[in-house]
Every structure is written in C-alpha cells, then in structure tokens.
Amino acid sequence: MAQITLIEAITQALAHEMANDASVVVLGEDVGVNGGVFRATAGLSEKFGTQRVLDTPLDETTIAGVAVGMAVQGMRPVAEAQFDGFVYPMVDHIVCHAARFRTRTRGRLSCPLVLRVPWGGGIRAPEHHSEANEAIFTNVPGLRVVMPSSPSRAYGMLLAAIRDPDPVIFFEPKRIYRQYKEEVPDDGEALPLDVCFVLRDGTDVTLVTWGAQVKETLEAADALAKEGVSAEVIDVATLKPLDFDTIHESVKKTGRCVIVHEAPRTAGFGAEVAARLAEHAMYDLVAPVERVTGYDTHIPLFRLEMKYLPSVERIVAAAKRTLAAS
Amino acid sequence: MSIAATFEIEYLQYLDADGKLVRSDLPEFARDAKQLVELYKTMLFVRVFDTKAVALQRTGKLGTYASCLGHEAAHVAIGSAMREDDVFAPMYREYGAQFVRGVKPREVLMYWGGDERGNDFSGPAHDFPWCVPIATQCLHAAGAALAFKIRKEPRVAVSVVGDGGSSKADFYGAINMAGAQTLPYVSVIVNNQWAISVPRTIQTGAKTLAQKGIAAGVECLQVDGNDLIAMRAAMDHAIKRARHGHGGMLIEAVTYRLSDHTTADDARRYRPDAEVKAAWEREPMKRLRTYLTAQNVWSDKHEEAWKAECEKIVDVEVNAYLETKTQPVEAIFDYVYAELPPDLTAQRAQALALEQRRG
Incomplete structure (x- = not known):
C-alpha cells in the first residue's frame, strides 16, 4: 500500500x-x-x-x-x-x-x-x-x-x-x-470527532497540543525521555466540542500539564483547557499548569517566524518547571 | 475611441399612481380579473396584519417589529410568481411573499415575539428564515440556485434585499456568482428609498440600482414596485428565464417605506413629512383598487367585507400567538447541534436544575 x-x-x-x-x-x-x-x-x-x-x-x-x-x-x-x-x-x-x-x-x-x-x-x-x-x-x-x-x-x-x-x-x-x-488505506472509515487522541503514554507530565505543534511536542517528549521524564502527549484534534475527559484522566495520572499551541496566548484555546483544569482538576495537580504558546504579537514575517513558534526547547523547559514545582 | 459596450436599463410600469393603464400589452394573468382580485385581497390582508402587528408592539405584546407598509405589491408579486418548490430568501419584512408561500401570520408574530419556532415554517419547508444581517441572504439564495443547477432541478431561488443592502459585498457577490455560473437566481432589490435614516441618494452614485446587475452579467430591470401588475410581470419573466437555464436576473422594485424602519425607529427625525405625504399618493393599494373598481370586479362593499374577514383571520392568528407557551429552558440547548455534545449536556442539566429550583 x-x-x-x-x-x-x-x-x-x-x-x-x-x-x-x-x-x-x-x-x-x-x-x-x-x-x-x-x-x-x-x-x-x-x-x-x-x-x-x-x-x-x-x-x-x-x-x-x-x-x-x-x-x-x-x-x-x-x-x-x-x-x-x-x-x-x-x-x-x-x-x-x-x-x-x-x-x-x-x-x-x-x-x-x-x-x-x-x-x-x-x-x-x-x-x-x-x-x-x-x-x-x-x-x-x-x-x-x-x-x-x-x-x-x-x-x-x-x-x-x-x-x-x-x-x-x-x-x-x-x-x-x-x-x-x-x-492510509482508502477504506472510507471515518475517525470519531469530539475525541482527543493520546499519542504517547506517560506518567510524569501531560503535554496537550494540536495541529503542527504535535511535531515539536512529540520531539520534546523524546528529549524528556532521554532525561528520564515520562511525558504523555495528547493531540486534542477536535477543539470544539472539547473532550476534556481524556485530558483530565491523563492529568489525574501525571499531576502536571503543559499546554502547547501556536496561537497567541491570551484567550487562545489553551486558556480554555487551563480553565477546565482549574475547575475540575485542581486537586489532581501537583504543579501549576504551564502554557507554551505564540506570543501576544502578530506572527512576524518569515525571517523571525521560527523564533515565534513554540520550540522543542521551550516545551522541554516548561515540562521541567512543572517537575521542579513538586 | 470606440465603444466597448453599451447598456440600457428598462423601466416597467402598467398601472400609474392613479390606477390608469399606461401600456396596452397586459400580461395574461392581469387579463384575468379573478386572479387580480385574489392578489389584491392578499395585499389587503397583509396590510391588515401589519397594522395589527404594530398595534401589538405598541401595547407591549410583541417585540421590535419591521413593518411592510407600502411594500405589499412588491412582496405579493414575488410570492405569487414563485412555485412551491422554489426557494425564497427574505430579509425581514416580506410577509406578503411569505403568506402566499404558506408561512402563517402566527409564525411571523412568534419570531418578532422572541420565539425561534416562528422560523419553523409550517408552509415552505425549504425557504430560508428571516435574515437580519444585511444582504447575507443574497448569497444563500445564490448557493441554493447553485445546488439546483448541480442537481439539475428546475427550481429557482429568489432573494430580497433593500436599497441599503445593495451596497453590501454579499449582494454583489451573489449576482456576480449568478452571472458567472448562469444560476437560476432572481435578486430583487426592494428599493424603499430609506435604509433606516440613510436615503437612497447616499447609498451610491449609480443612477439606478438595477444597473448594478450589468457588471455581474445578469439581466436587469427597474420596475414600479407599487404596481402589482408590473411587479408580477417582471417576476414571471425573471423566474421563467431562470427556470429555463437562462441565468440570473436583478429587479429593482422602486417603492417607498411608508412606515418607520422598525417599531424601534422614529422616521420623523430624519425625513420630511411632505415626502411621506407624496409617497402615500403613489402607494400600491389605492391604484389597484381604483383599477379593479373601474373593471367592475371590486367595490367599497367588497372592500369592507373582505377587510372584516381579514380582521377575523388576523384575530385568530394573534390569539394563537398570544396563547403559545414559552419554550422550556432546555430549548436553548436542543437545536445547537444535531446531537448534544457532553459539554452541553452538563450545561443543559445545570439550566434545568436552576429552573426547577426557581419552581
């Protein structure tokens, strides 16, 4: 095939x-x-x-x-x-x-x-x-x-x-x-909408992301693994309506969450994920929720754009901060 | 310099403001007195309904209402020229067209009375509901027409937009698409001279609104929108050619908004009384009544009897509206998606619980 x-x-x-x-x-x-x-x-x-x-x-x-x-x-x-x-x-x-x-x-x-x-x-x-x-x-x-x-x-x-x-x-x-x-077999089989996909199992920290950032987030999980940190990676896939249960189950296990997205931070969709964690997972968390996002600026023209987009380095650093917190 | 293209905009009128025929080539339907009387009766019904709806708003029994006073000929002509399985995309005051197509007066009242069920028309199942954002309905009608064309269905989509709405990109986009794709789409500009407080003169520098269709490649016509015969003849022509694959048409119906924009507006603030008074001389009911009376098919006696009948029918509709219970609180949630997502299930339960606590 x-x-x-x-x-x-x-x-x-x-x-x-x-x-x-x-x-x-x-x-x-x-x-x-x-x-x-x-x-x-x-x-x-x-x-x-x-x-x-x-x-x-x-x-x-x-x-x-x-x-x-x-x-x-x-x-x-x-x-x-x-x-x-x-x-x-x-x-x-x-x-x-x-x-x-x-x-x-x-x-x-x-x-x-x-x-x-x-x-x-x-x-x-x-x-x-x-x-x-x-x-x-x-x-x-x-x-x-x-x-x-x-x-x-x-x-x-x-x-x-x-x-x-x-x-x-x-x-x-x-x-x-x-x-x-x-x-990808052309079998006409649809995947379910309204569900998050767990791309990698882990026990220490949950990395939540979507779209192109899945690439950097998986690379960050690899880098963390080399340092003995087990990161779970969730591709949200359907942002609305949100399958919060999958994220919550993961955070119950890891106690830590880093949300990664390319869009500007303020009122980005990561804010919704963080708010739900605050509402429903406060007592599961052992560290503050981290967000690794685009800045609250316009995405620059292309000479600087890679400095704007969340990098593996920033994701790893955020994950380590959640580990250092507890 | 040579001429690349030349254009003309024709103007169509059969009945002048005094009810006199200005052309001898009466269309077939207008030679049938019975049919004309039926159309006149519908116009009178619309006016009785409209008067009642404004009164309901004034007495606190209806929300903001957009009157159709003065538009009866244009609207009834549009509705009566369409086939049942054609699709109508109104703006928000085309009750005359909608009643002909089977929308119930109680549904109009429910919509303006704050109940979405007013849009669940018991009549025309595929017609678009009222469209408050200006001119967007034009593109929806063009999309409907594209669907008919792709499915090879002999159906026509008709939209109405105002003179103000004809300034919007959506209006232009719709006729442009109709021109580019030869769509079975009829766009009617009901030019009532006023977009709330903004007069026609400062919407555009164009001499007519009908000529906007030239750049889109659709046939264009300006019509006396207060003349039922001309309006119906224009609609029959436009719909027939659209149905037979000859593409879109733009009709500018020149009329006058005799009412305020809505019941929330006071037009006395921005337009001279003399202009309104002069417009009443040209309004659509009187000229048709004069004509029908001269043809010996209508009289004051008929007028009084039918008006009394209309009042009765409208009363039944008003009572049905007033007796309609408000939807239960879960109705807020139940139509947002085909199936309620879990997020909304929880919020729905919350709203229900709150309602139960309130008793």
Missing part, C-alpha cells in the same frame, strides 16, 4: 467522499484545474467535473455564503479558504448563519458544510498566510472545530467532518502537509 502525506490524505478523503456521495461538492479559489494552491484538490476536477469541483469568483464572502446556501438546501459543500488569513471575510457567514441555522429554525434547516482552512505558520509564506486563528471559532456555538495532525487522522477526520450533520471548521496544519508519509 502506498504511503501518503497529510495533504495527499486530504485529497484521498475528498475523492472518496465525492465518489460515495453525489451531494459532496468542493468549491473555492483555484481548486479546479489547478488542483488547489497546496494541491489538496489535485485531480478532482478531472474526475468529478467542473460543477462539483467549482472554481469560484475570487471572493471569500461569496465562497462562504454560497456554501451556506448549498448546505442548507441539502448539499455537502466542502469550501476551501485558501489561507488562514483569508478566512475573516467568511466569518460573518460562518458565525451568523452556518452555526445558527439549526437552532434558528428549531431544526427545520441545518448547515452541514465543511470549511477547510490551511492553517498556521512556518512555511516562509507572505503576510496573512501564517495565522493560527482557531480560537476565533472555538467561541462560536454550533460549530465543530477540528485540526488533524497526521495523514491517517486527516483522512479519517475529514470523512467524519463531511458526514457530520453540523458545520465543521477543518483546520489543516500546512507546515506538516508533507512532513512525513503514512500508510
């Missing part, structure tokens, strides 16, 4: 579900003949035609609004925001409409769309191409906010997102689009 990257797993999931369900359509800028600027929709136009793989006018508001309209009328649109920084004109339609149709109409209508958002920094891209803006959406009722961090999770979670009856914001950590390959 062929080994594929995360971006190829996205393509594989899209192709699988388009073949499986005639109501699935892909729309966005350059998704057609060009196959997407990241190649996520490569080959789909040839396979499924220009009506189901639709190059839209260059207007994010249009993409989001049209996707909402299609979804409400029984289609399963998968819209692409070409880059994270271009998602803002879409927010009105996602927040005011996609997220609300079910509750607004008491279930008469719903809006099962997927908005794919290539996400985050670290690819030496121009301004507005490197945003970690997931927290804008995690505060919105009615949405699912998910972010896979491996080829197999990208495949399984995208299938689940397309099949989900509610709107899903599907963040794709573009820094690890091509980081490594995995065997």
Whole structure:
C-alpha cells in the first residue's frame, strides 16, 4: 500500500467522499484545474467535473455564503479558504448563519458544510498566510472545530467532518502537509470527532497540543525521555466540542500539564483547557499548569517566524518547571 | 475611441399612481380579473396584519417589529410568481411573499415575539428564515440556485434585499456568482428609498440600482414596485428565464417605506413629512383598487367585507400567538447541534436544575 502525506490524505478523503456521495461538492479559489494552491484538490476536477469541483469568483464572502446556501438546501459543500488569513471575510457567514441555522429554525434547516482552512505558520509564506486563528471559532456555538495532525487522522477526520450533520471548521496544519508519509488505506472509515487522541503514554507530565505543534511536542517528549521524564502527549484534534475527559484522566495520572499551541496566548484555546483544569482538576495537580504558546504579537514575517513558534526547547523547559514545582 | 459596450436599463410600469393603464400589452394573468382580485385581497390582508402587528408592539405584546407598509405589491408579486418548490430568501419584512408561500401570520408574530419556532415554517419547508444581517441572504439564495443547477432541478431561488443592502459585498457577490455560473437566481432589490435614516441618494452614485446587475452579467430591470401588475410581470419573466437555464436576473422594485424602519425607529427625525405625504399618493393599494373598481370586479362593499374577514383571520392568528407557551429552558440547548455534545449536556442539566429550583 502506498504511503501518503497529510495533504495527499486530504485529497484521498475528498475523492472518496465525492465518489460515495453525489451531494459532496468542493468549491473555492483555484481548486479546479489547478488542483488547489497546496494541491489538496489535485485531480478532482478531472474526475468529478467542473460543477462539483467549482472554481469560484475570487471572493471569500461569496465562497462562504454560497456554501451556506448549498448546505442548507441539502448539499455537502466542502469550501476551501485558501489561507488562514483569508478566512475573516467568511466569518460573518460562518458565525451568523452556518452555526445558527439549526437552532434558528428549531431544526427545520441545518448547515452541514465543511470549511477547510490551511492553517498556521512556518512555511516562509507572505503576510496573512501564517495565522493560527482557531480560537476565533472555538467561541462560536454550533460549530465543530477540528485540526488533524497526521495523514491517517486527516483522512479519517475529514470523512467524519463531511458526514457530520453540523458545520465543521477543518483546520489543516500546512507546515506538516508533507512532513512525513503514512500508510492510509482508502477504506472510507471515518475517525470519531469530539475525541482527543493520546499519542504517547506517560506518567510524569501531560503535554496537550494540536495541529503542527504535535511535531515539536512529540520531539520534546523524546528529549524528556532521554532525561528520564515520562511525558504523555495528547493531540486534542477536535477543539470544539472539547473532550476534556481524556485530558483530565491523563492529568489525574501525571499531576502536571503543559499546554502547547501556536496561537497567541491570551484567550487562545489553551486558556480554555487551563480553565477546565482549574475547575475540575485542581486537586489532581501537583504543579501549576504551564502554557507554551505564540506570543501576544502578530506572527512576524518569515525571517523571525521560527523564533515565534513554540520550540522543542521551550516545551522541554516548561515540562521541567512543572517537575521542579513538586 | 470606440465603444466597448453599451447598456440600457428598462423601466416597467402598467398601472400609474392613479390606477390608469399606461401600456396596452397586459400580461395574461392581469387579463384575468379573478386572479387580480385574489392578489389584491392578499395585499389587503397583509396590510391588515401589519397594522395589527404594530398595534401589538405598541401595547407591549410583541417585540421590535419591521413593518411592510407600502411594500405589499412588491412582496405579493414575488410570492405569487414563485412555485412551491422554489426557494425564497427574505430579509425581514416580506410577509406578503411569505403568506402566499404558506408561512402563517402566527409564525411571523412568534419570531418578532422572541420565539425561534416562528422560523419553523409550517408552509415552505425549504425557504430560508428571516435574515437580519444585511444582504447575507443574497448569497444563500445564490448557493441554493447553485445546488439546483448541480442537481439539475428546475427550481429557482429568489432573494430580497433593500436599497441599503445593495451596497453590501454579499449582494454583489451573489449576482456576480449568478452571472458567472448562469444560476437560476432572481435578486430583487426592494428599493424603499430609506435604509433606516440613510436615503437612497447616499447609498451610491449609480443612477439606478438595477444597473448594478450589468457588471455581474445578469439581466436587469427597474420596475414600479407599487404596481402589482408590473411587479408580477417582471417576476414571471425573471423566474421563467431562470427556470429555463437562462441565468440570473436583478429587479429593482422602486417603492417607498411608508412606515418607520422598525417599531424601534422614529422616521420623523430624519425625513420630511411632505415626502411621506407624496409617497402615500403613489402607494400600491389605492391604484389597484381604483383599477379593479373601474373593471367592475371590486367595490367599497367588497372592500369592507373582505377587510372584516381579514380582521377575523388576523384575530385568530394573534390569539394563537398570544396563547403559545414559552419554550422550556432546555430549548436553548436542543437545536445547537444535531446531537448534544457532553459539554452541553452538563450545561443543559445545570439550566434545568436552576429552573426547577426557581419552581
């Protein structure tokens, strides 16, 4: 079986579900003949035609609004925001409409769309191409906010997102689009949403993260292991609704927690995880919760961006602080 | 210099403000007196309902309400030109169109009375609910039209936006998409001259709002929005060509908002009485009544009898609204997702417990 990257797993999931369900359509800028600027929709136009793989006018508001309209009328649109920084004109339609149709109409209508958002920094891209803006959406009722961090999770979670009856914001950590390959059978098996994945078992400290930071966090766990520290690594994967139980069970065992995310610290989604630990796990903790995050600044242009993103060194140092505290 | 392209915007009117025919080529439906009378009766019903709804708000029995006074011809024409399985995307005062499509007056009252169940229309199952953020409904209708096109369904999506809403990116995006993809989409600008306190003149420097469709590549038409016959003829034309794959159309219905923007507004602060008085001379009911009376198919006696009937029907609806019990507290939670996530299960239980403690 062929080994594929995360971006190829996205393509594989899209192709699988388009073949499986005639109501699935892909729309966005350059998704057609060009196959997407990241190649996520490569080959789909040839396979499924220009009506189901639709190059839209260059207007994010249009993409989001049209996707909402299609979804409400029984289609399963998968819209692409070409880059994270271009998602803002879409927010009105996602927040005011996609997220609300079910509750607004008491279930008469719903809006099962997927908005794919290539996400985050670290690819030496121009301004507005490197945003970690997931927290804008995690505060919105009615949405699912998910972010896979491996080829197999990208495949399984995208299938689940397309099949989900509610709107899903599907963040794709573009820094690890091509980081490594995995065997991902095209078996149409969706992974569950709304659950965290424990990627590595450990007993001394829980490292909680999502998206591209899974890479640095796993490396930090390796480094800690060399120093005799056993770190458990959790990929949150679905930020909203949050599977706090998995995080809590881990912290009951380790007594320590480091939350790692790329987005700015203040009111980043790590704050929600930390608040829940404060509410529910105070007596399980033996050390203050640590956060390793982007700074409360804009992500700099690319010469400095790697100094902005959480590094293995910062994660290891934070884990050691929790160990030193008790 | 040579000319790259030239454009014209046609204006359509059949009945002038005095109820006189200004064209001889009456469309088929307008030659059928019975059909015209039915449409007039619906317009009168809408006006009776609207008057009652404002009164309910004034007496504290309804929340903020957006009146449709003066828009009856445009709205009834839109609703009556559509087929049942077409999809309507309103803004928030198109009751005339919605009643024709089967939305119940009690549902309108429930929505403005603070109850989401007003959006669970008993009539048109696929119609979009009221849309408060300006012009976003235009793109939803374009999306619906795209769905119809992809599924090869002979259905048409129709949206309404105001003159103010026609300044928004969403409005432009929708007609642009319709032009680019030849969508079965009809966009109607109900130009009532006022976006709350902002007059049409400072929304745009464009001579007409209809011409905005030219840049999008859709057919454009300006219509006397107070003339039911012209409005219905325009809608019939637009819907027919859309249904047959000829693409989108933009109709500017020129009318006047005779009411305040909503019951929370006081238009006397920003517009001259003389302008409103002049607008009453052009309003849609009087001219059609004059015309129908001249055709000997309507009379003061008919008017009084039907108005009394409308009052009765509206009273039944108002009573049904007033007797509707508030939803239980768990209704806050039960429609946010198809299935309640565990997080919300806990919060729902909390809200229920609080409710029980309060008794």
